């Protein structure tokens with residue numbers, strides 16, 4: 001791929017030398033010497049020269065990946081501060097500290113140290129809040145970033161592997177957030193760990209062993225907090241850091257995708273140079289993200305563990321809620337009927353096992369989607385120009401159906417809160433969510449697909465008849481007409497740049513000799529899926545240049 005010259009002019013470096021004092025020149029020499037010294041050892045000049053002027057296309061949605069990056073950095077910075085004061089131990093102590101309502105209460109050292117961080121360590125509560133808020137923003141940003149990539153088709157060849165890296169980051173991020181949430185050993189986090197134990201135990205054959213090894217014996221035991229601690233602060237962030245670097249290297253290596261527009265092709269990138277324009281923007285954006293998270297953390301309390309009290313296995317608080325990103329798995333459990341099968345002296349708790357399997361399945365489908373779509377389309381070419389979501393109605397509808405399902409499960413996960421806040425019956429909410437679990441995504445899918453096709457039709461109309469201006473004119477013979485304004489060549493290009501795939505045809509039932517052909521079920525499924533992706537019901541034909549010329553040459557009616 002070649003890169004285009006960037007539209008911004010950048011001043012010549014030599015300009016700065018004019019009018020320097022002797023000392024200034026010496027300093028410049030010193031700087032040069034230092035640069036030479038470093039370059040002689042690291043050879044970074046060539047690397048920097050090759051990459052610092054790299055072109056980065058601009059679109060607001062490309063900032064979502066940056067929000068992920070910055071919130072992750074904030075998490076690490078604040079996490080390191082927390083490790084200085086947090087004691088990952090289940091050792092029992094009696095509290096005598098600044099938070100008097102808990103004085104004289106037995107608790108674990110983990111809980112006590114989190115209370116100390118909140119009330120006695122300078123800036124401790126703010127840092128805790130920032131760590132927690134940054135985690136909430138981090139996972140939210142990853143999800144929205146993933147949707148940007150999904151709905152624009154940015155995951156297509158050659159970026160499938162990078163999608164996989166991203167997916168792993170999302171999965172590990174969610175998991176690490178859950179572990180962090182569990183560390184303070186308060187009543188809420190203890191309930192979360194209990195929930196996890198239940199899910200593990202529901203697995204046939206291996207469940208009891210995994211639970212025993214993980215918890216070091218009977219629940220809750222004394223090992224789980226120190227183990228989670230090591231996993232939370234070292235293992236998972238370490239893996240994530242590696243994946244993140246690989247993710248960004250791949251973004252660099254593939255170059256960024258861009259939306260269709262005049263002059264933009266599959267073989268170029270149009271945008272701003274990394275240095276100085278993009279770096280300046282990115283640096284400023286980092287402080288903006290940090291500032292917003294710090295402000296929210298300063299004014300909105302999250303996880304006030306002193307209000308919940310220390311964990312006791314025989315107690316549970318009402319309104320117990322996980323962080324939002326775990327809410328959908330909670331919802332899966334809450335809407336599932338409590339089915340159980342007893343056979344051969346064993347109990348299979350389907351009420352927990354089925355939601356666990358659905359959770360796993362959803363994760364697998366997310367990870368595999370680029371490969372699935374690649375298989376359906378059979379498209380082996382590289383794609384660097386993004387799709388407009390309307391031009392891929394099946395994919396868009398599938399994504400929206402998924403979001404609808406996610407939203408329904410979030411409501412189901414908070415059924416107790418909805419019941420108390422809106423004065424509703426919890427059973428009604430649960431039943432509504434059970435029905436919506438099956439019906440909701442279908443409705444969302446159907447509406448979105450029709451919507452996309454409607455938008456495609458509008459695009460076709462716009463190309464052929466221009467934009468409706470709303471200006472009504474009366475012709476000399478009395479007829480009223482609305483004035484249509486032709487689109488600019490740029491706008492025309494943008495809405496007609498997409499290509500339209502031909503769906504895969506099913507091979508003929510009989511071959512040329514009249515012998516019946518065997519068509520495997522897989523081929524049939526693939527052809528059917530391909531038809532639904534690119535058949536007549538999913539694509540409004542683009543106007544041909546001839547149609548456009550005919551209608552705009554003055555013979556057409558407006």
Ligand code: HEM
Pocket residue numbers: 061062063064065066068069070072142143145146149154155159162163164165166167169170244247251255256257258
């Ligand atoms: C720690 C989490 C993540 C970080 C820091 C991150 C960072 C970034 C950045 C900075 C970019 C370039 C700018 C942009 O397109 O927004 C990018 C692109 C990309 N990300 Fe992520 N990302 C993360 C998670 C994910 C996830 C969860 C997915 C999908 C499952 C994903 C898939 C991709 C893909 C396919 C691209 C290339 C897009 C293109 O060139 O248009 N990333 N990522």
Ligand code: HEM
Pocket residue numbers: 075076078079080082083086114117128131132135138172173176177178179180181182183184232233234237240302303
């Ligand atoms: C993806 C990465 C991470 C996420 C999503 C995450 C999330 C969380 C969350 C939600 C909590 C509970 C905070 C609370 O008490 O309200 C927590 C606690 C904690 N995290 Fe992290 N964390 C991450 C990485 C790290 C790293 C890299 C470190 C250290 C180097 C760290 C250190 C800690 C410590 C010490 C606690 C316990 C103290 C406390 O709860 O206040 N975390 N984490």
